[in-house]
Amino acid sequence: MVGVDDSHVFKALAHPTRRLLLDLLFERDGRTLTELESQVDMTRIGVMKHLDVLEEAGLVLTRRSGRAKLHFLNPVPIQLIHDRWIDKYTEHHVSALTRLKTSVEAQE
Amino acid sequence: MTMESQTQTTQMYRVYINATAEAVWEAITEPEWTVQYGYAPLVEYELRSGGSFRAHANEGMKAVGCPDVISDGEVIEADPPRRLVQTWRMTMTPELAAEAFTRLTYEIEPVRGGVTKLTVIHDLTGAPMIAAVLRGEGESGGAGGGWSEILSGLKTVLETGHQLPFQSGPA
Numbered sequence: 001m002v003g004v005d006d007s008h009v010f011k012a013l014a015h016p017t018r019r020l021l022l023d024l025l026f027e028r029d030g031r032t033l034t035e036l037e038s039q040v041d042m043t044r045i046g047v048m049k050h051l052d053v054l055e056e057a058g059l060v061l062t063r064r065s066g067r068a069k070l071h072f073l074n075p076v077p078i079q080l081i082h083d084r085w086i087d088k089y090t091e092h093h094v095s096a097l098t099r100l101k102t103s104v105e106a107q108e
Numbered sequence: 109m110t111m112e113s114q115t116q117t118t119q120m121y122r123v124y125i126n127a128t129a130e131a132v133w134e135a136i137t138e139p140e141w142t143v144q145y146g147y148a149p150l151v152e153y154e155l156r157s158g159g160s161f162r163a164h165a166n167e168g169m170k171a172v173g174c175p176d177v178i179s180d181g182e183v184i185e186a187d188p189p190r191r192l193v194q195t196w197r198m199t200m201t202p203e204l205a206a207e208a209f210t211r212l213t214y215e216i217e218p219v220r221g222g223v224t225k226l227t228v229i230h231d232l233t234g235a236p237m238i239a240a241v242l243r244g245e246g247e248s249g250g251a252g253g254g255w256s257e258i259l260s261g262l263k264t265v266l267e268t269g270h271q272l273p274f275q276s277g278p279a
Contacts, residue, residue, distance in 0.1 A: 025241075030118050061120045063229070072120035075244070078122075083264065083272055088143035 009077045012057035017042060018050045022059060025073035032068050114117030117239055122261045123227045123256075127266040129216045129224045133189035135213055135262055139164075144271050146263030149178055159183040161194050174200060181209060185219055190216050196230075198238050230254060 012018055017040060024039050025031060037047045052059040052072060061072045113154040125132055135141040139150035140180040142163075149163035161181040165174040167203050178228050185193040211231040240246065244254040253260075261272045 016110065029120070030116070058122065061122055061227075063120060072118070074122050075119065075256045076121050076123045076259050077277075079260040080263070081262050086272070 001020050006081060008057040009059065009081060012053050012059055013078075015053075017046075017053055021047070021050060021054060022073055025060065026072060027083075030063075030065075030070040032070060035070065038069065110143045117232045117236070119221055119228075119230045119232060119239065119242060119255065120220055121230075121259055123226050124219070125224050125226055125263045125266055126222060128222060129189040129218045132224050132262075133192075134218050134224055136192065138186075141265070144265045147178075151157065153186075154183060155186040155188065155192075157183060157185060159186070161196070168206050181212070184211075192216075197235070204238055204241075207236070207238055210235050226259070228244055228259065230255070250261030258277070 013022075020040060020054070021036060021059055024036060033048060033051070036051070040047055042050075051060060055062065058077045061074045063070050084093065101103050127135075135145075137151065137153050137155060139152065142149055142151045143166055148168075150166060150167050152160075152162045152164065154160050158181070159194055161179075161183055162177050164180040165178050169178070170176070179196060179198045181195040181197060183192070183194045185191060192214040194212050196212040197205060197207060197209045199205040210233070213229040213231075215225075215227040215229070217227070218226045230242065232242070241252070242254040244252070244256055246252070246254075263274050264270060
Protein backbone atom coordinates (compact mmCIF):
# COMPACT_ATOMS: atom_id res chain seq x y z
CA MET A 1 0.00 0.00 0.00
CA VAL A 2 1.15 3.48 -0.74
CA GLY A 3 -0.18 6.84 0.24
CA VAL A 4 -2.45 7.05 3.20
CA ASP A 5 -2.35 4.51 6.02
CA ASP A 6 -5.70 2.80 6.65
CA SER A 7 -5.48 3.53 10.36
CA HIS A 8 -5.61 7.26 9.60
CA VAL A 9 -8.84 6.69 7.69
CA PHE A 10 -10.44 4.64 10.47
CA LYS A 11 -9.32 7.14 13.10
CA ALA A 12 -10.72 10.02 11.04
CA LEU A 13 -14.07 8.25 10.62
CA ALA A 14 -14.31 7.39 14.32
CA HIS A 15 -15.51 10.87 15.37
CA PRO A 16 -19.15 11.94 14.83
CA THR A 17 -18.22 15.57 14.07
CA ARG A 18 -15.80 14.46 11.37
CA ARG A 19 -18.45 12.21 9.86
CA LEU A 20 -20.83 15.17 9.92
CA LEU A 21 -18.24 17.31 8.11
CA LEU A 22 -17.91 14.62 5.42
CA ASP A 23 -21.71 14.48 5.11
CA LEU A 24 -21.83 18.25 4.67
CA LEU A 25 -19.22 18.05 1.92
CA PHE A 26 -21.08 15.18 0.28
CA GLU A 27 -24.17 17.40 0.13
CA ARG A 28 -22.23 20.26 -1.37
CA ASP A 29 -18.55 20.22 -2.14
CA GLY A 30 -16.01 23.02 -2.20
CA ARG A 31 -17.01 24.78 1.03
CA THR A 32 -14.95 27.22 3.07
CA LEU A 33 -14.16 26.81 6.76
CA THR A 34 -16.62 29.61 7.56
CA GLU A 35 -19.46 27.80 5.75
CA LEU A 36 -18.68 24.51 7.46
CA GLU A 37 -18.33 26.14 10.86
CA SER A 38 -21.82 27.64 10.57
CA GLN A 39 -23.28 24.11 10.23
CA VAL A 40 -21.47 22.58 13.19
CA ASP A 41 -22.00 23.40 16.84
CA MET A 42 -18.34 23.91 17.64
CA THR A 43 -15.66 26.61 17.73
CA ARG A 44 -13.77 27.57 14.60
CA ILE A 45 -10.56 26.11 16.04
CA GLY A 46 -12.36 22.86 16.82
CA VAL A 47 -13.66 22.54 13.25
CA MET A 48 -10.18 23.36 11.91
CA LYS A 49 -8.64 20.57 13.96
CA HIS A 50 -11.19 18.07 12.72
CA LEU A 51 -10.61 19.18 9.13
CA ASP A 52 -6.86 18.68 9.65
CA VAL A 53 -7.43 15.09 10.76
CA LEU A 54 -9.64 14.48 7.71
CA GLU A 55 -7.04 16.04 5.43
CA GLU A 56 -4.27 13.93 6.91
CA ALA A 57 -6.35 10.84 6.19
CA GLY A 58 -6.79 11.96 2.59
CA LEU A 59 -10.58 12.20 3.03
CA VAL A 60 -10.64 15.94 2.55
CA LEU A 61 -8.69 17.82 -0.12
CA THR A 62 -8.23 21.58 -0.21
CA ARG A 63 -7.73 23.97 -3.04
CA ARG A 64 -7.35 27.72 -3.12
CA SER A 65 -9.77 29.80 -5.12
CA GLY A 66 -8.77 33.44 -4.86
CA ARG A 67 -8.58 34.16 -1.16
CA ALA A 68 -10.81 31.30 -0.16
CA LYS A 69 -9.60 27.84 0.82
CA LEU A 70 -12.14 25.34 -0.39
CA HIS A 71 -12.67 21.87 1.07
CA PHE A 72 -13.56 18.84 -1.04
CA LEU A 73 -14.64 15.34 -0.09
CA ASN A 74 -12.30 12.63 -1.40
CA PRO A 75 -14.01 9.24 -0.94
CA VAL A 76 -11.23 7.28 -2.68
CA PRO A 77 -9.48 6.07 0.53
CA ILE A 78 -12.78 4.51 1.69
CA GLN A 79 -13.25 2.89 -1.72
CA LEU A 80 -9.73 1.42 -1.52
CA ILE A 81 -10.49 -0.21 1.83
CA HIS A 82 -13.76 -1.53 0.42
CA ASP A 83 -12.05 -2.96 -2.68
CA ARG A 84 -9.33 -4.61 -0.65
CA TRP A 85 -11.96 -6.41 1.42
CA ILE A 86 -13.71 -7.56 -1.73
CA ASP A 87 -10.40 -8.89 -3.01
CA LYS A 88 -9.79 -10.67 0.27
CA TYR A 89 -13.15 -12.39 0.16
CA THR A 90 -12.69 -13.27 -3.50
CA GLU A 91 -9.30 -14.82 -2.75
CA HIS A 92 -10.76 -16.72 0.16
CA HIS A 93 -13.56 -17.95 -2.05
CA VAL A 94 -11.13 -19.05 -4.73
CA SER A 95 -8.81 -20.79 -2.29
CA ALA A 96 -11.77 -22.59 -0.69
CA LEU A 97 -12.83 -23.85 -4.14
CA THR A 98 -9.27 -24.89 -4.89
CA ARG A 99 -9.16 -26.88 -1.66
CA LEU A 100 -12.50 -28.51 -2.46
CA LYS A 101 -11.26 -29.47 -5.91
CA THR A 102 -8.06 -30.93 -4.46
CA SER A 103 -9.91 -32.94 -1.85
CA VAL A 104 -12.48 -34.20 -4.38
CA GLU A 105 -9.75 -35.22 -6.79
CA ALA A 106 -7.82 -36.93 -4.02
CA GLN A 107 -10.86 -39.12 -3.30
CA GLU A 108 -11.31 -40.19 -6.90
CA MET B 109 -33.26 22.63 -14.57
CA THR B 110 -33.44 24.58 -11.36
CA MET B 111 -31.01 27.20 -10.12
CA GLU B 112 -28.94 24.35 -8.72
CA SER B 113 -27.62 23.53 -12.19
CA GLN B 114 -26.13 27.00 -12.46
CA THR B 115 -24.22 26.70 -9.19
CA GLN B 116 -20.51 26.19 -9.41
CA THR B 117 -19.97 22.50 -8.76
CA THR B 118 -16.52 20.96 -8.62
CA GLN B 119 -15.51 17.50 -7.46
CA MET B 120 -11.95 16.67 -6.52
CA TYR B 121 -10.37 13.26 -6.02
CA ARG B 122 -6.87 12.05 -5.20
CA VAL B 123 -5.13 8.71 -5.17
CA TYR B 124 -1.50 7.68 -4.65
CA ILE B 125 -0.30 5.02 -7.05
CA ASN B 126 2.84 2.93 -6.92
CA ALA B 127 3.72 3.55 -10.57
CA THR B 128 5.57 6.14 -12.62
CA ALA B 129 3.88 9.29 -13.90
CA GLU B 130 4.34 7.94 -17.45
CA ALA B 131 2.48 4.75 -16.56
CA VAL B 132 -0.37 6.74 -15.00
CA TRP B 133 -0.57 8.94 -18.10
CA GLU B 134 -0.79 5.89 -20.35
CA ALA B 135 -3.43 4.30 -18.13
CA ILE B 136 -5.60 7.39 -18.64
CA THR B 137 -5.01 8.02 -22.34
CA GLU B 138 -4.61 4.58 -23.95
CA PRO B 139 -7.55 2.25 -24.69
CA GLU B 140 -5.53 -0.90 -23.86
CA TRP B 141 -5.48 0.41 -20.29
CA THR B 142 -8.83 2.16 -19.96
CA VAL B 143 -10.69 -1.01 -20.87
CA GLN B 144 -9.26 -2.60 -17.71
CA TYR B 145 -10.79 -0.42 -15.01
CA GLY B 146 -13.82 1.65 -14.00
CA TYR B 147 -16.49 1.71 -16.69
CA ALA B 148 -13.95 0.09 -19.05
CA PRO B 149 -14.39 2.28 -22.13
CA LEU B 150 -11.99 2.40 -25.09
CA VAL B 151 -10.69 5.96 -25.18
CA GLU B 152 -9.54 7.74 -28.30
CA TYR B 153 -7.53 10.90 -27.65
CA GLU B 154 -5.93 13.42 -29.99
CA LEU B 155 -3.41 14.60 -27.43
CA ARG B 156 -3.02 18.22 -28.48
CA SER B 157 -4.84 21.43 -27.71
CA GLY B 158 -8.09 21.40 -29.69
CA GLY B 159 -7.81 17.64 -30.32
CA SER B 160 -10.86 15.44 -30.02
CA PHE B 161 -11.72 12.98 -27.26
CA ARG B 162 -14.07 10.04 -27.57
CA ALA B 163 -14.76 7.11 -25.33
CA HIS B 164 -16.25 4.07 -27.03
CA ALA B 165 -18.38 1.45 -25.35
CA ASN B 166 -16.71 -1.94 -24.98
CA GLU B 167 -18.37 -5.06 -26.47
CA GLY B 168 -20.12 -5.91 -23.22
CA MET B 169 -21.66 -2.47 -22.98
CA LYS B 170 -22.79 -2.54 -26.60
CA ALA B 171 -24.40 -5.93 -25.96
CA VAL B 172 -26.67 -4.29 -23.37
CA GLY B 173 -27.63 -1.49 -25.74
CA CYS B 174 -25.06 1.25 -25.08
CA PRO B 175 -24.34 3.59 -27.99
CA ASP B 176 -20.87 3.37 -29.57
CA VAL B 177 -19.69 6.71 -28.19
CA ILE B 178 -20.43 6.97 -24.47
CA SER B 179 -18.59 10.22 -23.79
CA ASP B 180 -16.87 12.90 -25.81
CA GLY B 181 -15.14 16.24 -25.54
CA GLU B 182 -12.13 18.27 -26.62
CA VAL B 183 -8.56 18.37 -25.34
CA ILE B 184 -7.67 21.78 -23.92
CA GLU B 185 -4.15 21.07 -22.70
CA ALA B 186 -1.99 17.95 -23.04
CA ASP B 187 1.34 18.05 -21.23
CA PRO B 188 2.47 14.43 -20.90
CA PRO B 189 2.96 12.97 -18.37
CA ARG B 190 1.98 15.74 -15.98
CA ARG B 191 -1.24 17.43 -16.93
CA LEU B 192 -4.28 16.79 -19.09
CA VAL B 193 -7.19 19.22 -19.34
CA GLN B 194 -10.25 18.49 -21.45
CA THR B 195 -13.93 19.13 -21.84
CA TRP B 196 -16.08 16.10 -21.19
CA ARG B 197 -19.67 15.06 -21.36
CA MET B 198 -21.46 11.75 -21.18
CA THR B 199 -23.51 10.69 -24.20
CA MET B 200 -25.00 7.43 -22.94
CA THR B 201 -28.52 8.88 -23.07
CA PRO B 202 -29.99 11.98 -24.76
CA GLU B 203 -30.75 13.47 -21.31
CA LEU B 204 -27.11 13.21 -20.22
CA ALA B 205 -25.82 14.43 -23.59
CA ALA B 206 -28.01 17.54 -23.22
CA GLU B 207 -26.14 18.62 -20.08
CA ALA B 208 -23.31 21.14 -20.33
CA PHE B 209 -19.78 20.11 -21.32
CA THR B 210 -17.79 19.76 -18.10
CA ARG B 211 -14.13 20.58 -17.55
CA LEU B 212 -11.91 17.72 -16.43
CA THR B 213 -8.32 18.14 -15.22
CA TYR B 214 -5.86 15.36 -14.43
CA GLU B 215 -2.76 16.38 -12.46
CA ILE B 216 -0.05 13.74 -12.29
CA GLU B 217 2.80 14.40 -9.90
CA PRO B 218 5.66 12.10 -8.93
CA VAL B 219 6.10 12.29 -5.16
CA ARG B 220 8.71 9.90 -3.80
CA GLY B 221 10.14 6.44 -4.36
CA GLY B 222 8.31 5.78 -7.61
CA VAL B 223 4.97 6.85 -6.17
CA THR B 224 2.74 9.15 -8.20
CA LYS B 225 0.00 11.41 -6.91
CA LEU B 226 -2.98 11.60 -9.24
CA THR B 227 -5.48 14.39 -8.64
CA VAL B 228 -8.71 14.70 -10.61
CA ILE B 229 -10.49 18.05 -10.59
CA HIS B 230 -13.85 17.92 -12.32
CA ASP B 231 -15.81 21.13 -12.81
CA LEU B 232 -19.37 19.87 -13.24
CA THR B 233 -21.14 23.19 -13.42
CA GLY B 234 -24.36 22.84 -15.40
CA ALA B 235 -24.30 19.02 -15.32
CA PRO B 236 -26.16 17.93 -12.17
CA MET B 237 -27.15 14.48 -13.41
CA ILE B 238 -23.65 13.49 -14.39
CA ALA B 239 -22.31 15.02 -11.16
CA ALA B 240 -24.56 12.61 -9.23
CA VAL B 241 -23.41 9.63 -11.32
CA LEU B 242 -19.74 10.51 -10.81
CA ARG B 243 -20.34 10.85 -7.08
CA GLY B 244 -21.54 7.26 -7.10
CA GLU B 245 -25.11 8.14 -6.21
CA GLY B 246 -26.48 5.81 -8.86
CA GLU B 247 -24.47 2.82 -7.69
CA SER B 248 -27.39 0.87 -6.27
CA GLY B 249 -29.22 1.40 -9.56
CA GLY B 250 -26.32 -0.03 -11.57
CA ALA B 251 -24.75 3.27 -12.65
CA GLY B 252 -21.44 2.40 -11.02
CA GLY B 253 -19.43 4.03 -8.27
CA GLY B 254 -18.26 7.06 -10.25
CA TRP B 255 -14.80 8.53 -9.79
CA SER B 256 -14.07 6.52 -6.62
CA GLU B 257 -14.53 3.28 -8.51
CA ILE B 258 -12.61 4.52 -11.55
CA LEU B 259 -9.57 5.69 -9.56
CA SER B 260 -9.53 2.69 -7.27
CA GLY B 261 -9.61 0.40 -10.30
CA LEU B 262 -6.86 2.38 -12.03
CA LYS B 263 -4.63 2.07 -8.98
CA THR B 264 -5.28 -1.67 -8.68
CA VAL B 265 -4.59 -2.44 -12.33
CA LEU B 266 -1.35 -0.44 -12.35
CA GLU B 267 -0.06 -1.86 -9.09
CA THR B 268 -1.13 -5.48 -9.38
CA GLY B 269 -2.01 -6.06 -13.02
CA HIS B 270 -5.37 -7.36 -11.81
CA GLN B 271 -8.76 -5.96 -12.64
CA LEU B 272 -11.22 -5.37 -9.84
CA PRO B 273 -14.52 -7.19 -10.23
CA PHE B 274 -16.67 -4.87 -12.30
CA GLN B 275 -19.44 -3.26 -10.34
CA SER B 276 -21.03 -1.63 -13.32
CA GLY B 277 -21.73 -3.01 -16.74
CA PRO B 278 -20.10 -6.14 -18.13
CA ALA B 279 -16.68 -5.88 -19.78
